[in-house]
Amino acid sequence: MVSKTYRTRSGTINWKEAEADGALKGIPLLFTLRTLSRRFSYITRLKYNKEYQLKHKEKSIEYNKTYSSRSIMNREELFRNLPMQIKLTHGYKPRNNPEWTPARIELLKTLAYWHRRTEKSINWDSLMSDPRIRRLPPYSKAHIRSYYWSLVTREDPEMITKRRADAIDYKYRNLKKYYRNQKKRKEFIRSVINNVLQERMKEVR
16 A cells, blocks of 8 residues: 555655655564565565566475474574574574684694694694694683693593583582573574574575
8 A cells, every 4th residue: 555655656665755654654663664665576576476476486495395394303403503603693602712613623733733742742832933823813822722731631531521420410409500591592592593594584585
């Protein structure tokens, strides 16, 4: 109705005038004028253009096969496979520093190997002067050294076993807090995945 009333001689819709006249009342506030224009264009093309209808249907089928068929139980998997930048945008707080990507961690291990003095001693001055150090996060020698040894300790089988035992012990001593945290995590993941799928659905449309 708005498109008929506020259509200009050139065939465009004067959305600003419609808004000023209060003709857009009842339309969700989250829609901007630009979004309304795009939505109207989409509806018009979908209604009158059979080729566009077929193309949209094919995209919808592809979308459903890729995302809609996945069960709720797969949210965790979807979340794990999301790029870190998308997670951070939605408020995700990673346990590990996202600057230390797997590639950078492997590079740090390689540098430590090439600059070893002995099996348990590394020439950190030599390592920090290696040109490849520029590919690591710009931290001080003390920070990189500390981070490296934390990696080594973390990968120690005995330490892994101890951490698991400590985690189980903490869980049973703090069950209520544990379940609260689990609930918050599930709600957060559900919210992020829903938002991401909605954005991808818009792209399909």
